[in-house]
């Protein structure tokens with residue numbers, strides 16, 4: 001990704017993140033946008049593990065093929081899926097890649113060990129409420145805990 005295209009992605013990426021309930025377009029695992037520590041703590045993962053679940057903006061029609069950042073062309077995808085798609089020799093279309101990831105997810109061969117279980121759990125609001133301190137609320141739009149202690 002070119003550095004100057006990065007900034008313009010922030011808003012559409014964050015809109016896509018909300019529209020997708022905080023889940024990756026391809027693998028459907030929950031992602032984090034700005035707070036890996038909180039995300040790791042909430043899901044019982046290490047900071048190293050959650051790097052793969054950083055929310056990135058993914059062009060459905062690639063930038064180089066004329067795809068812009070307009071509504072509908074940007075989806076939120078985790079780092080692993082975003083890089084996995086573009087690292088392929090022959091780049092798959094978004095639909096093909098979604099199928100590819102879906103098959104790998106089924107046999108738990110896409111993400112590193114420990115991450116696949118996030119998919120089997122309920123949607124993250126339930127998950128977060130269950131383990132959340134009583135003085136916090138869950139913001140279902142942003143898929144984050146509100147009022148949690150900040151370290």
Ligand SMILES: [Zn+2]
Pocket residue numbers: 024025026027028029077078079080081082
């Ligand atoms: Zn993903």
